[in-house]
Every structure is written in structure tokens, then in C-alpha cells.
Amino acid sequence: MTEVSYLSAAGDLSTVGTPTLWALTIVGVLLLLVLDFLVTRRPHEVSMREAIGWSAFYIALPLAFGGWLWARYGSELGVQYLTGYLVEKSLSVDNLFVFMLLLAAFAVPAVLAQRVLLYGIAGALVLRAVFIALGAAALQTLDFAFLLFAIILIATAVKLLRDALSGHQQEVDINKMRSVKVLRRFMPVVDEYHGTRMTVRQGARRALTPFALVVVAVLATDVVFAVDSVPAVYGITEDPYLVFATNAFALLGLRALYFVLHAALSRLVHLSYGLAIILAFIGLKLGLHWAHGIWASVPQIPTLASLGVIIGVLVVVTLTSLRATRGDQPGEREVVAERH
Secondary structure: OOOOOEEOOOOOOEEOOOHHHHHHHHHHHHHHHHHHHHHOOOOOOOOHHHHHHHHHHHHHHHHHHHHHHHHHHOHHHHHHHHHHHHHHHHHHHHHHHHHHHHHHHOOOOHHHHHHHHHHHHHHHHHHHHHHHHHHHHHHHHOOOHHHHHHHHHHHHHHHHHHHHHHOHHHOOOHHHOHHHHHHHHHOOEOOOOOOOOOEEEEOOEEEEOHHHHHHHHHHHHHHHHHHHHHHHHHOOOOOHHHHHHHHHHHHHOHHHHHHHHHHHHOOOOOHHHHHHHHHHHHHHHHHHHHHHHHOOOOOOOOHHHHHHHHHHHHHHHHHHHHHHOOOOOOOOOOOOOOOO
16 A cells, blocks of 8 residues: 655654544543553552453554554554554663662552552653654754754663663662652651552641652653653654654553563563663664765665664563573562662
């Protein structure tokens, strides 16, 4: 079938995202979020059966959507979508690892964990939408936008590598977190959880609960992850709609995926190395793309080749991680600061 592109009125970025498709996608994402909030309205511990069921649904949904894109717009766009989705899913697993450390550091009761995760996912979706819009505007107005994105990704890759080598990515001290310090400066904080309540009355004034602190801490980490995840997927496709779709699908299933991978997350000790390689590779791809626009002789990296590299890196770091942690008990490698 002939590939069809929809050109936005604001500029010359080519996108398949017609107003109708955008509206349907946004409504669908909101409905799925509402469904997740309804599922978690009564706090409960998540069984493995429940987690696997929801995870299967949230994996089947984006794959089915990718199949529709492939059939409707052709293999090139289909490969872009699937590659972008794989990149975002990989980064979201790293996001889950940080969430796991935060939940442990704040001693979040098991029955409240999925509601904390859901707030984090909702916040991440909003932040990604903002960064996607800013990224699209940058691509339309700045000649060096791709070079800027490349620098951001390579700098992030270097930081990931340094943190992995030092073990810093496995340390969470909530007393040193800026968001926690700011909240404690303006309001008192009680020591006990009160379900999903953010505040409780303490004497004559309101006080924050630990639940409010952990939600704000999770939202703060969303900002950091949005900075590298959006440029990363723009390195795969320049279509803002596909960037949004891959981010949304990668994030929506995180709540259930967390409980499926909880025990395994602590064993993926080489994941940061793999993500550093992937981000550096995409940064190189963006840099070459920018240079190709100036010097036509500069080669570009095809999306299909990018997909092969990303899959290869993820397979290697998964195997080496499992080998390195063979015999370890689940959660043995988690390092968190004591909660005061």
C-alpha cells in the first residue's frame, strides 16, 4: 500500500498523525489511565497472575498497533515505530529500577505500591507530551536541533556509564533528595502511611504523609527520564505522532510490568551499560543525520540497522547480567538508605 504522510500546518515535519488519529490516540490513552486508576482504587497486593495478565495486554496492544501501522503505511514506518517502542521500553525498564529503589527507600507498603507507580506513569506521560512538543518545535525551527539531541544523548550515556561503574545508580538517600527537602521545608511530615492520602490533620495544621513524599520523588525522576527518552526516540523517527505513541505504549504497561520483573530487576546489573551504549549509538546516529544535511557524503545509519544493534545490545547485557548474578537471592543487590 502506498505510504501516506500528513504534513502539519505548523511546519514541514512529516507525520502520519492526522487530527483524527491524534484525538483517538489521546482518548485511548486517557481511557487506559482511568481504567488503571479504577483497578487500583482499592489498594491490594498484586498477584503474579494479575501482573502477567495486564502485562500481556499492554504488550499485545502496542504490537497490534504496530501491525496496523505496518499494513497501513508500509514497512519503513512500521520498523521506525517498533524500533522506537523497543528503545522506550528499554529505558522504561531502567525507570522501573529507580522506582523500585524509591519504593524501598520510602518503605512503601506492598498494597500501595501500584498506586505510587500509577502516579509516576501519569506524570511521565504528561512530561513526555510536553517534551515531545518542544522537540517537534526545535526540529522545525533550529537547524542544529539534531546535533543538540545528539549531544544530550551522548552526555546522558556518559553519565549512565559513570554511575554504573561507581554503583551510584543503586543508591537512594531520601534525606538528600531536593524534592523531599523542599516539601519538608513548607509542611510537616508524619511518619506513618494513611492509605493513599496525601495529607492528614496533625493538631491545628495539615501534614504530609510519606505517600505524598514518594509520589513527588517519583514525579521528579520522571523529569530526568523525559530529558533523554524523547531525544532518543526522535533519533529513530522524526514523526511527533510516532514519538508520542511509542512513549505512551511503553509507559502504560509499567505498573503491571513492575510486579512481573520485580525480582529480576535487581539482577539486571549490566542494564545501565547497555542503555549507555544504546543512547550513545542513537546520539551518533543523530549526529550523522545532522552532518548529512550539510555534507551529503556523510553516511547515515538505517533504522533497520539500528533495530539490530539495539536488540543485540539488550540480549548481550541481559545474558551477562544473569550470568554475573547467578546464585544471588532476589533483591540482594539493592542498596538504599535507611528511612528516618
